[in-house]
Amino acid sequence: MMMTMMMIRIQDGLSGSWKEGSSYSSSGYWSWSAPSDQSNPSTPSPPLSADSLKPFRMPSLGAVAPDDTLDDHDSSSLLFDEPIPRKRKNSMKVMFKCLWKNCGKVLSTAAGIQRHIRTIHLGRNCESECSDGEEDFYYTEIKLNTDAVAEGLGGLSTVAPPSGGPTPPGGALPPEPHHRKGDTHPHTHATNGVKGESGACIAGGNSTPLSRSAPSALYLVHADHAYQATAPVSIPSSTSSSFSFTPTTNSSISISWQSPPVTFTGRSASPTHTRSQGFGEQQQRSHTITALSSPPRATSSLSRKSRGEGRKCRKVYGMENRDMWCTACRWKKACQRFVD
DNA sequence: GTTGCCGGGCT
């Protein structure tokens, strides 16, 4: 859906082409601009899609109907309902975490965790054959970004259990069979719990709503005019480098969501920072502006607003990067990004 | 000539 819109927009841009922009607007240039529409996502981290989002989406946006069904095959092929697979899903890694009290052990294989539970917690020595599947209820499947796995894992096993207390993340969930024997994938189901958990639990017990809402907000943010939101980040003087810059900013933002829960905690306050993305530019330069509403602009009853002393988008980014300008500048209106 | 942006038109 978004894609189509984008496409349309791009096309528009092409046909309408800017006359000021003149020749430089080779198609290649525009192709870059496309992502810029969802800008923040930038190259590497699209709309925090799959990985980062997944953990929160389910709980909050019940929109996607077949969550459960999805999860069913989930474990094998991490296919999210995400229609736009722009994210490298391959970065996802499934781990299994023991939910037994005071344990929280994390293993990379189901077999491993099962055996762990069987032997350590259930006190059974026999091989998997004699398993009645009960172990399934004592561990949970968690998905991690491999990028983050390295450190995330460390965090998980060490941080998760303590933060949530000695009890498993399920909350007060005692290691007690949940009687879901009908389930084909007990652990998959558990995954759900983890999804919520990874975001919330770490943040400290009940921060759930917060951590949940944040990402969705982020989602919206990308909707439009994202380009303005991103660009402002201290664009260097060199026009050439500015390109790569936008993306960087983005990724840094999305990363906060992607990163393992632990990291997330620190960011838990960021919903503010997040929700404002569309707004971001203003925030970032806010220190200079103070209040957008109070600029001297109104003061000068004179017809023209003298001349902006500060650097404006045009000057800063140049015509070549016109799409990095703030909307106002592109419309030949008073610059919003570099308000005087 | 360039730049910032008002005023106004178009969708």
Place this chain on the structure above:
DNA sequence: AGCCCGGCAAC
């Protein structure tokens, strides 16, 4: 409302 641009004043 969003978008674009003619044209003017300040540089």
